Amino acid sequence: xxxxxxxxxxxxxxxxxxxxxxxxxxxxxxxxxxxxxxxxxxxxxxxxxxxxxxxxxxxxxxxxxxxxxxxxxxxxxxxxxxxxxxxxxxxxxxxxxxxxxxxxxxxxxxxxxxxxxxxxxxxxxxxxxxxxxxxxxxxxxxxxxxxxxxxxxxxxxxxxxxxxxxxxxxxxxxxxxxxxxxxxxxxxxxxxxxxxxxxxxxxxxxxxxxxxxxxxxxxxxxxxxxxxxxxxxxxxxxxxxxxxxxxxxxxxxxxxxxxxxxxxxxxxxxxxxxxxxxxxxxxxxxxxxxxxxxxxxxxxxxxxxxx
Amino acid sequence: xxxxxxxxxxxxxxxxxxxxxxxxxxxxxxxxxxxxxxxxxxxxxxxxxxxxxxxxxxxxxxxxxxxxxxxxxxxxxxxxxxxxxxxxxxxxxxxxxxxxxxxxxxxxxxxxxxxxxxxxxxxxxxxxxxxxxxxxxxxxxxxxxxxxxxxxxxxxxxxxxxxxxxxxxxxxxxxxxxxxxxxxxxxxxxxxxxxxxxxxxxxxxxxxxxxxxxxxxxxxxxxxxxxxxxxxxxxxxxxxxxxxxxxxxxxxxxxxxxxxxxxxxxxxxxxxxxxxxxxxxxxxxxxxxxx
Numbered sequence: 235x236x237x238x239x240x241x242x243x244x245x246x247x248x249x250x251x252x253x254x255x256x257x258x259x260x261x262x263x264x265x266x267x268x269x270x271x272x273x274x275x276x277x278x279x280x281x282x283x284x285x286x287x288x289x290x291x292x293x294x295x296x297x298x299x300x301x302x303x304x305x306x307x308x309x310x311x312x313x314x315x316x317x318x319x320x321x322x323x324x325x326x327x328x329x330x331x332x333x334x335x336x337x338x339x340x341x342x343x344x345x346x347x348x349x350x351x352x353x354x355x356x357x358x359x360x361x362x363x364x365x366x367x368x369x370x371x372x373x374x375x376x377x378x379x380x381x382x383x384x385x386x387x388x389x390x391x392x393x394x395x396x397x398x399x400x401x402x403x404x405x406x407x408x409x410x411x412x413x414x415x416x417x418x419x420x421x422x423x424x425x426x427x428x429x430x431x432x433x434x435x436x437x438x439x440x441x442x443x444x445x446x447x448x449x450x451x452x453x454x455x456x457x458x459x460x461x462x463x464x465x466x467x468x469x470x471x472x473x474x475x476x477x478x479x480x481x482x483x484x485x486x487x488x489x490x491x492x493x494x495x496x497x498x499x500x501x502x503x504x505x506x507x508x509x510x511x512x513x514x515x516x517x518x519x520x521x522x523x524x525x526x527x528x529x530x531x532x533x534x535x536x537x538x539x540x541x
Numbered sequence: 542x543x544x545x546x547x548x549x550x551x552x553x554x555x556x557x558x559x560x561x562x563x564x565x566x567x568x569x570x571x572x573x574x575x576x577x578x579x580x581x582x583x584x585x586x587x588x589x590x591x592x593x594x595x596x597x598x599x600x601x602x603x604x605x606x607x608x609x610x611x612x613x614x615x616x617x618x619x620x621x622x623x624x625x626x627x628x629x630x631x632x633x634x635x636x637x638x639x640x641x642x643x644x645x646x647x648x649x650x651x652x653x654x655x656x657x658x659x660x661x662x663x664x665x666x667x668x669x670x671x672x673x674x675x676x677x678x679x680x681x682x683x684x685x686x687x688x689x690x691x692x693x694x695x696x697x698x699x700x701x702x703x704x705x706x707x708x709x710x711x712x713x714x715x716x717x718x719x720x721x722x723x724x725x726x727x728x729x730x731x732x733x734x735x736x737x738x739x740x741x742x743x744x745x746x747x748x749x750x751x752x753x754x755x756x757x758x759x760x761x762x763x764x765x766x767x768x769x770x771x772x773x774x775x776x777x778x779x780x781x782x783x784x785x786x787x788x789x790x791x792x793x794x795x796x797x798x799x800x801x802x803x804x805x806x807x808x809x810x811x812x813x814x815x816x817x818x819x820x821x822x823x824x825x826x827x828x829x830x831x832x
């Protein structure tokens with residue numbers, strides 16, 4: 235039975251405009267993501283700090299080249315500068331990865347602990363929207379943050395490098411010509427995407443535990459894996475489970491890049507193996523697990539009460 | 542249409558029975574107070590009404606099943622669970638933005654008008670506000686939501702009397718009209734006696750008394766009787782008796798006003814007095830009942 239939607243004429247609110255139905259579907263999701271960023275400022279502050287450190291360290295590294303001004307041939311200066319630029323994204327990505335793990339472990343636990351769960355539940359945002367918005371933080375938002383920050387760092391370093399290169403007697407144009415302006419960002423985006431997809435079950439598992447645990451979610455998140463490994467090792471003297479875990483951590487590299495990129499030429503798009511990645515059963519098993527974990531997390535959030 | 546309709550509502554936690562077959566019907570436009578000792582099942586009942594907990598039995602809120610149809614129901618119900626649930630990290634301006642963003646029935650200018658009457662600053666975080674201010678903020682948000690049903694679970698717990706008074710005043714004057722329904726639980730029954738249109742007493746998961754204020758006022762009388770007339774008064778079978786300054790105050794259920802007036806001063810009792818009387822009978826029965 236559908237209750238009448240007509241507001242009685244004596245209501246003081248009858249002039250209130252109603253949001254169109256199309257808006258109401260995506261708006262709760264958008265605002266849920268925004269509120270996550272309000273609450274967890276470390277999501278962007280920690281990567282920003284790491285970015286600042288990377289900027290500082292890389293600039294410093296470039297400055298040390300000054301000591302060798304005039305002694306180096308142009309070729310090796312270009313090579314040294316490019317080598318330093320290559321290591322920019324890795325620490326930033328690592329920072330967002332760590333932030334994402336800690337975030338996921340607290341996302342559905344913190345709101346129960348501080349009882350704000352009751353406030354969030356009084357708003358017309360479904361448990362599914364909430365859990366999906368929280369899952370989107372480590373899987374979508376943080377990789378995007380890493381991408382933007384890495385790219386910005388790159389650009390800043392390129393400009394900071396101009397006077398340095400001039401002092402070293404190298405034309406910045408020679409260096410810029412060697413930077414693959416399309417390849418580098420594409421590579422970064424590819425790397426971030428495959429890792430987000432590959433790690434999705436990890437984040438989803440942490441969200442599940444954070445929705446379930448009454449205390450110390452970090453312990454409950456790790457315990458089953460440690461327990462299974464230990465049981466397998468003592469009972470069967472094998473370590474298939476451990477290998478499986480290792481594959482989950484490093485598999486994205488193996489499947490998407492055909493192994494670790496060679497240091498000499500890490501920028502080559504030719505090294506990528508997207509087809510192999512898309513055909514890897516590990517990817518699809520992982521995504522299926524992630525979907526299952528998130529579905530359970532939605533159910534748990536529906537049933538759980540503040541602690 | 543009844544706003545809330547429950548038939549045989551049951552809920553158990555392990556071996557503890559929180560709700561033991563509750564039947565309740567709340568018509569639209571009523572203000573119902575749910576009164577009961579701690580652990581009587583008040584919060585469980587409210588959680589069931591709000592779709593926060595599954596239950597056995599039949600329950601319809603605004604014509605819908607709150608557990609299975611919670612997502613469609615929640616925008617028509619506003620609620621304050623208790624004073625401390627607003628997230629402490631959020632800024633006042635952020636919480637306004639958020640509610641305006643997700644709630645199709647939120648009237649932001651209205652909330653702003655409520656807030657303008659307080660000392661709450663937009664840039665403050667909830668953790669920087671006093672307890673009374675947090676309640677004012679929460680109330681401003683909830684009152685600006687055009688909901689058909691408002692549920693208040695101990696909304697004034699831990700607040701001083703001035704804030705409590707203000708809370709119910711604005712609830713009545715700025716929010717309530719006859720098309721809305723309010724359900725409230727509180728321990729400070731006396732303070733909301735004038736606010737309510739109906740009340741129920743709950744104990745051990747059951748409704749032990751259900752009454753509208755009109756029924757209550759005509760059915761229950763309290764007589765203040767001098768010692769020499771106490772025996773005569775007792776003959777009329779009061780449900781409770783207490784001593785104040787050497788005089789006996791006796792509470793009667795369905796006694797004749799004229800008859801009582803001959804024995805002493807007659808007045809309407811407070812709900813709290815009736816509550817104590819009813820709970821006294823309840824525990825007496827429980828003790829007297831064979832195990």
